[in-house]
Amino acid sequence: MPVARPETSDSRIIAHVDMDCFYVQVEQRKQPHLKGQPTAVVQYNSWKGGGLIAVGYEARKDGVKRSMRGDEAKKVCPQIHLVQVPVARGKADLTIYRNAGSEVVSILARKGRCERASIDEVYLDLTDAAETMLKETPLETLESIDEEVLKSHVLGLSLNGNDDRETVREWLTRRDADHRDKLLACGAIIVAELRLQVLRETEFTCSAGVAHNKMLAKLASGMNKPAQQTIVTLASVKGLLEPLPIKKMKQLGGKLGSSLQTDLGVNTVGDLLQFSEQKLQDIYGANTGTWLWNTARGISGDEVEGRLLPKSHGSGKTFPGVQALKSVAAVEKWLKELCEELSERLQLDLETNKRVAHTLTLHANAYKSTDTDSLKKFPSKSCPLRYGAGKVLEDSVNLFQAALREFLGSYTNPVDGGWGVTNLSVSASKIVAAPSGTCSITRYFHGQDRFHASSEQSDKKFAPESDNLSPSRTESHSASHQTDCGEGQTQITPDTSSLDQYETACKDEAIESCLTSTHHEPQLRLSEKERNNNDGKRSYEQKRKATQEKVSSFCWDF
Numbered sequence: 222m223p224v225a226r227p228e229t230s231d232s233r234i235i236a237h238v239d240m241d242c243f244y245v246q247v248e249q250r251k252q253p254h255l256k257g258q259p260t261a262v263v264q265y266n267s268w269k270g271g272g273l274i275a276v277g278y279e280a281r282k283d284g285v286k287r288s289m290r291g292d293e294a295k296k297v298c299p300q301i302h303l304v305q306v307p308v309a310r311g312k313a314d315l316t317i318y319r320n321a322g323s324e325v326v327s328i329l330a331r332k333g334r335c336e337r338a339s340i341d342e343v344y345l346d347l348t349d350a351a352e353t354m355l356k357e358t359p360l361e362t363l364e365s366i367d368e369e370v371l372k373s374h375v376l377g378l379s380l381n382g383n384d385d386r387e388t389v390r391e392w393l394t395r396r397d398a399d400h401r402d403k404l405l406a407c408g409a410i411i412v413a414e415l416r417l418q419v420l421r422e423t424e425f426t427c428s429a430g431v432a433h434n435k436m437l438a439k440l441a442s443g444m445n446k447p448a449q450q451t452i453v454t455l456a457s458v459k460g461l462l463e464p465l466p467i468k469k470m471k472q473l474g475g476k477l478g479s480s481l482q483t484d485l486g487v488n489t490v491g492d493l494l495q496f497s498e499q500k501l502q503d504i505y506g507a508n509t510g511t512w513l514w515n516t517a518r519g520i521s522g523d524e525v526e527g528r529l530l531p532k533s534h535g536s537g538k539t540f541p542g543v544q545a546l547k548s549v550a551a552v553e554k555w556l557k558e559l560c561e562e563l564s565e566r567l568q569l570d571l572e573t574n575k576r577v578a579h580t581l582t583l584h585a586n587a588y589k590s591t592d593t594d595s596l597k598k599f600p601s602k603s604c605p606l607r608y609g610a611g612k613v614l615e616d617s618v619n620l621f622q623a624a625l626r627e628f629l630g631s632y633t634n635p636v637d638g639g640w641g642v643t644n645l646s647v648s649a650s651k652i653v654a655a656p657s658g659t660c661s662i663t664r665y666f667h668g669q670d671r672f673h674a675s676s677e678q679s680d681k682k683f684a685p686e687s688d689n690l691s692p693s694r695t696e697s698h699s700a701s702h703q704t705d706c707g708e709g710q711t712q713i714t715p716d717t718s719s720l721d722q723y724e725t726a727c728k729d730e731a732i733e734s735c736l737t738s739t740h741h742e743p744q745l746r747l748s749e750k751e752r753n754n755n756d757g758k759r760s761y762e763q764k765r766k767a768t769q770e771k772v773s774s775f776c777w778d779f
């Protein structure tokens with residue numbers, strides 16, 4: 222559910238930086254002879270030349286699109302170079318792209334608070350840097366301004382096509398400009414410098430949006446690509462938002478956007494402007510109503526989170542068409558691969574960043590052969606995460622079994638046949654700093670194991686006889702946030718470094734909201750002390766029982 226946050230100050234300077242055709246650039250850096258050549262990266266699946274997941278701008282000029290397969294791209298652009306994503310464990314291995322994204326993040330983080338939003342996009346809060354620049358160097362006194370800044374697109378600024386750079390220079394250095402526009406101008410200068418720095422140090426180009434909040438910066442970053450930046454002045458906000466299709470807005474791609482269309486006849490953001498905040502609150506509740514009212518006006522108080530590392534880790538694969546997994550053994554075989562990869566990444570995160578994840582979630586897409594209820598989603602399931610590939614696998618298999626039982630409406634472990642899994646992924650979320658020091662980390666995990674063991678005991682107590690993993694120790698939520706990468710394969714996870722940045726954002730939000738929407742969850746959380754003392758189990762049991770009464774469909778065993 223969207224959260225309405227008041228704007229803390231309309232003088233914030235926020236940038237959204239998005240890498241251009243990212244995987245292609247990474248491959249071109251690795252193979253320099255591809256630079257300047259029409260290039261695309263294809264999935265690990267040779268069917269019809271593999272699905273395209275990234276298309277370079279030279280190939281786009283010839284009409285190549287991401288929705289094509291390699292064979293079709295070759296027809297449209299015979300000279301195209303198709304590079305296959307690296308492969309490990311029978312699936313795409315995105316490590317080089319993730320690492321390349323980290324290189325960029327470390328440069329962008331030099332000027333302000335930085336939030337890594339996906340494998341190739343970052344938000345920056347440059348308010349302090351812009352204010353400092355403005356204090357130290359009044360813009361009207363600037364003698365030389367870098368070409369990269371002068372190439373900026375300033376929304377709402379009318380250009381006559383003759384000397385656009387001069388017009389932008391005048392806008393940047395206007396003595397009588399509003400303070401907020403002056404800060405934006407400083408933001409544009411800082412972002413241009415950062416983008417040049419990224420180019421120098423990594424060889425990658427990126428595009429950016431500079432605005433007073435995250436929502437507007439994100440909308441702008443993709444407006445002029447590649448290797449350009451767009452500035453959203455306050456005066457341009459209305460014109461920018463009004464024509465946008467409502468379903469294209471972040472958080473409005475799903476049910477809420479559909480309801481606006483069908484129930485209120487709202488198809489563009491401009492259509493939303495006719496509704497008062499009160500009216501929207503009456504229909505959608507106080508929070509969502511206010512959020513919608515704000516969104517229509519370009520108001521968003523979302524903060525840039527200081528986070529250079531991903532919010533979650535995930536590993537997944539699709540099994541299109543005849544490749545669908547039709548037996549528990551086949552699912553287990555793939556879960557083993559996915560859990561090993563996830564576990565390696567968790568271990569690396571622990572060693573490198575001293576972070577631990579708390580929640581393991583299994584997502585899948587599945588069908589029933591005799592499906593009378595084809596709209597029924599395969600439920601996603603979560604449980605506390607235990608470290609170690611074997612444990613992650615064991616828990617994932619249990620989660621899968623529980624989800625499959627629920628999906629098929631079965632009380633016992635379902636038999637093979639009559640169903641197929643087309644998409645499978647495991648993810649680790651709720652990542653927090655680990656207690657410092659190896660010693661306490663070890664203790665942390667021992668505590669975690671004891672905690673887990675006790676939760677299993679209590680499960681048995683609450684679960685139906687035949688249920689190894691009853692809903693009482695799993696969380697169930699809609700799998701609607703899952704991504705199906707079409708007939709290809711590769712990553713389909715809620716990882717911030719997943720394949721599709723938009724999907725990723727949705728997925729992260731969906732998962733976060735599912736995880737946090739269980740209002741009882743904090744009550745179920747055991748403190749470190751509780752976990753380590755003898756009364757821990759009783760305390761946990763008491764909390765669990767108390768909470769179980771309040772929860773009808775599912776509950777956590779935190």
Ligand code: DCP
Nearest residue numbers: 240241242243244245274275276341720721722
């Ligand atoms: N990606 C993917 N599958 C998708 C979408 C994206 O594997 N369905 C990967 C490849 C992209 C990277 O994620 O290079 C970033 O995705 P973007 O949507 O940002 O697209 P690009 O960076 O490729 O291009 P653009 O310059 O349009 O942002």
